[in-house]
Amino acid sequence: MSFLKRHESEFEVKPTQIGGAYKVYTTADSAQLIAQYDPNDQLIGCLPHLLGKGRMDAKILGVREDQSHPLDGLVLIEFDYENTKVPCAVDCPLYRLYQDDLQSENTLNLQVCAFQSQAKVFRDEKKFKKSPYGQLAAEGAFIPSGLFQPDGAPVDKPRPIAILAGRVLEAQLIKNRETKKSFWKCEVQSFGCSVTTAFDARSIKKKPTTDSIVAGSFKLSAVPVEPQ
Numbered sequence: 647m648s649f650l651k652r653h654e655s656e657f658e659v660k661p662t663q664i665g666g667a668y669k670v671y672t673t674a675d676s677a678q679l680i681a682q683y684d685p686n687d688q689l690i691g692c693l694p695h696l697l698g699k700g701r702m703d704a705k706i707l708g709v710r711e712d713q714s715h716p717l718d719g720l721v722l723i724e725f726d727y728e729n730t731k732v733p734c735a736v737d738c739p740l741y742r743l744y745q746d747d748l749q750s751e752n753t754l755n756l757q758v759c760a761f762q763s764q765a766k767v768f769r770d771e772k773k774f775k776k777s778p779y780g781q782l783a784a785e786g787a788f789i790p791s792g793l794f795q796p797d798g799a800p801v802d803k804p805r806p807i808a809i810l811a812g813r814v815l816e817a818q819l820i821k822n823r824e825t826k827k828s829f830w831k832c833e834v835q836s837f838g839c840s841v842t843t844a845f846d847a848r849s850i851k852k853k854p855t856t857d858s859i860v861a862g863s864f865k866l867s868a869v870p871v872e873p874q
Contacts, residue, residue: 660740665684666690666717670740673823675820677697678694679693679694680693680694684716690717691715691717694761696842699815699833700758700834700841701755701756703756704756705753706748708721708750709722710722710803716742717742719745720806721737721738721748723756734788735793737867739869755872758841759842760841760865761843761867762846762862763807765860766849766862767814770858771784771857771859774811782809783811786837786838787812788809790808792804792805792806808864811860812841812861814832814860815833815840817833817854817855818830819831819847827847830854831844841864843860
């Protein structure tokens with residue numbers, strides 16, 4: 647709350663159709679904090695997002711709304727790559743601004759970021775192949791783990807989680823000016839899409855290069871954008 651008060655004038659206010667608003671704080675390095683406010687201007691939630699080059703062309707399958715958090719939206723999507731249809735779920739932190747576009751069967755270009763859950767950056771393919779993720783394809787793998795239980799049965803409540811693997815295209819070390827902690831922003835080419843990933847700097851010993859492989863579990867956040 648103190649951060650929101652200190653930087654109140656720096657937040658961009660985006661009113662919604664149902665009342666209330668998103669207040670968006672964007673750093674010079676494209677990290678975002680998206681605060682949610684009800685019609686009485688009371689804070690009801692906060693979500694992070696990271697702007698970047700990650701892109702996915704996806705068909706909308708539906709949206710799961712949360713009555714207790716009316717500005718949240720979990721979007722069920724499907725993308726097609728090499729004749730393989732891949733479903734998954736993503737958080738849309740600005741859902742109410744795009745709800746008219748997020749209709750079933752619509753196809754949208756999404757900017758996708760992936761926050762490290764249990765994931766690593768491997769220095770090269772040799773290190774990657776020796777890891778527990780080594781059976782995944784280094785050139786790109788995408789497993790929508792938030793849609794399934796460990797035994798393969800579908801879940802009742804989808805989660806915006808996926809197991810990804812892919813090659814690093816570029817990397818940037820970013821320092822949070824509030825916490826003084828750093829994270830790596832890595833643009834990654836995965837299976838059928840690119841994603842902008844965020845890694846705690848303490849988990850990476852050396853700067854990722856184009857030889858590096860990213861693999862592991864991530865939480866996905868996405869917003870519609872104009873095609874590049």
